[in-house]
Amino acid sequence: AQSVTQLGSHVSVSEGALVLLRCNYSSSVPPYLFWYVQYPNQGLQLLLKYTSAATLVKGINGFEAEFKKSETSFHLTKPSAHMSDAAEYFCAVTGGGADGLTFGKGTHLIIQP
């Protein structure tokens, strides 16, 4: 079984500041981890994924995440926030390709001008 905890339902940062969205997971098998972004009334867009290759994963729009097994974490970062980054972000885990994804509760990212 897998679970995901996203710390902070809302995160507010200033434009140009560092973005850090936290995700911790629990998995009984080696996990596959994902970050998705969702804009209002839209579907999910994949930002990046960890599938047991490099632990530092680079995604789209300048985002990256680091898989830390010892900390069971997969935090999402971006060096400089842009107004267009304001959205809902979901961390998700699965134990394998045949399984559905287990999502965290989401973090709403607010960008202050």
Add this chain to the structure above:
Amino acid sequence: GAVVSQHPSWVICKSGTSVKIECRSLDFQATTMFWYRQFPKQSLMLMATSNEGSKATYEQGVEKDKFLINHASLTLSTLTVTSAHPEDSSFYICSARAHTSGGFNEQFFGPGTRLTVL
């Protein structure tokens, strides 16, 4: 590549009617499709896993007789919400997993269907 479509994108229906939502993989064959539900301002919850040619597997708490899933081909899965009630109003999102040999098979998400039951 790896595009998944859903139809309709939104639907409004009266209480007691049934609604069918289609999920199609446009440029790949999907041996497995997943259906998720997202209530307003909440996360996505997996409802069921659908494998082509076999019965769907439902998550605990999801009524299989209410949410009928058919995965008759490698590119199409349908979700029918039977006798819909206002509490079924939600955003329904499907994903499709490509069939490849070896490695990790990623899921690709559709754009979602907004169901409103009056």
